[in-house]
Amino acid sequence: MIYTVTLNPAMDYYVSLPTLHVGHVNRSTNDRKVAGGKGINVSKVLKRYGTHSTALGFIGGFTGDFIHEAVMQDDIDSNFIRIKGDTRINVKIKAEEESEINGFSPEITISDKATLEEQFKQLNKGDIVVLAGSIPPSLQANLYAEWTEQLNGQGVHVFVDTSGEALKQVIKAKPAFIKPNQHELAELTQSVITTKEDAIPHAKALVEQGVDYVLVSFAGDGALLATRDGIYSANAPKGELINSVGAGDATVAGFIHAHHEGASVEDAFRFGMASGSATAFSLGFGELAEVKRLEKEIEVSTI
Numbered sequence: 001m002i003y004t005v006t007l008n009p010a011m012d013y014y015v016s017l018p019t020l021h022v023g024h025v026n027r028s029t030n031d032r033k034v035a036g037g038k039g040i041n042v043s044k045v046l047k048r049y050g051t052h053s054t055a056l057g058f059i060g061g062f063t064g065d066f067i068h069e070a071v072m073q074d075d076i077d078s079n080f081i082r083i084k085g086d087t088r089i090n091v092k093i094k095a096e097e098e099s100e101i102n103g104f105s106p107e108i109t110i111s112d113k114a115t116l117e118e119q120f121k122q123l124n125k126g127d128i129v130v131l132a133g134s135i136p137p138s139l140q141a142n143l144y145a146e147w148t149e150q151l152n153g154q155g156v157h158v159f160v161d162t163s164g165e166a167l168k169q170v171i172k173a174k175p176a177f178i179k180p181n182q183h184e185l186a187e188l189t190q191s192v193i194t195t196k197e198d199a200i201p202h203a204k205a206l207v208e209q210g211v212d213y214v215l216v217s218f219a220g221d222g223a224l225l226a227t228r229d230g231i232y233s234a235n236a237p238k239g240e241l242i243n244s245v246g247a248g249d250a251t252v253a254g255f256i257h258a259h260h261e262g263a264s265v266e267d268a269f270r271f272g273m274a275s276g277s278a279t280a281f282s283l284g285f286g287e288l289a290e291v292k293r294l295e296k297e298i299e300v301s302t303i
């Protein structure tokens with residue numbers, strides 16, 4: 001079974017306008033509201049590829065109801081824990097360039113956290129857990145690390161997509177997979193990373209520290225995958241960038257889907273890349289047919 005965990009979901013509020021004037025009243029020409037948060041996005045993309053997952057995490061208030069409703073409509077199983085506050089609203093602005101204002105998280109209490117930990121105790125050997133997104137400030141930054149250690153002990157494979165202190169802490173617990181983008185890897189390693197070559201020694205070092213798969217994404221410039229058996233490089237296909245929000249989540253979901261289906265590491269990497277790019281080239285998440293088309297444009301090479 002695959003479980004995604006979103007501690008900090010969001011109602012993503014997308015607004016489009018030709019130009020954003022900071023310090024002035026701006027009026028959007030288009031908008032849409034979407035249930036978001038990194039783990040929920042992974043569940044949505046997995047569903048698109050026919051892979052079942054259960055979405056876990058915290059939701060509350062009218063925005064929480066919106067998310068629950070949307071997840072049910074997508075026919076995705078969930079076992080969310082209800083919290084007192086309202087799930088946040090994240091504003092995604094599409095003007096000449098993309099800007100994001102991610103809202104402040106509602107409070108998660110010790111008892112909410114304990115309820116989620118009870119759910120984790122029910123997981124079985126061989127299950128996959130995806131810990132994705134930010135950790136709300138009311139919870140400690142080493143929480144993913146604590147849970148990874150516990151879940152590893154249960155024989156569960158832990159995939160993590162996060163940044164900052166949460167990423168730094170979780171490495172010590174040896175998750176199966178991490179997906180920093182180039183900026184997140186630069187922050188983690190306190191180094192300048194502008195090319196895939198710059199990332200190689202750092203990705204290698206993370207594998208030596210016990211992470212099985214380190215996927216470093218470079219948006220339109222492709223990605224690097226470091227594993228115990230070797231290092232792979234992939235290009236990103238060319239296309240028109242429509243929306244980059246969720247492209248990283250689609251990469252994670254694509255990799256998990258293919259890996260779960262028994263694909264080789266190279267093929268799972270290729271499918272993950274095609275999945276990320278199909279989303280970058282679409283208004284919402286990319287369609288499976290588009291992923292399959294893009295797969296043919298991706299070359300995975302060994303370094």
Ligand SMILES: Nc1ncnc2c1ncn2[C@@H]1O[C@H](COP(=O)(O)OP(=O)(O)OP(=O)(O)O)[C@@H](O)[C@H]1O
Nearest residue numbers: 181217218219220236244246247248273276277280
């Ligand atoms: N301009 C682009 N052209 C082609 N593919 C892209 C482009 N931007 C993103 N992608 C695809 O999306 C994947 C993830 O992109 P990126 O490196 O920006 O990750 P991220 O920062 O985690 O994404 P997110 O915006 O979801 O947080 C890339 O590996 C690539 O497959």
Ligand SMILES: O=P(O)(O)OC[C@@]1(O)O[C@H](CO)[C@@H](O)[C@@H]1O
Nearest residue numbers: 010036037038090102133134246
């Ligand atoms: O604030 P976090 O938890 O880091 O990221 C949250 C978020 O930006 O990530 C998703 C896209 O990856 C969006 O659906 C959501 O709004």
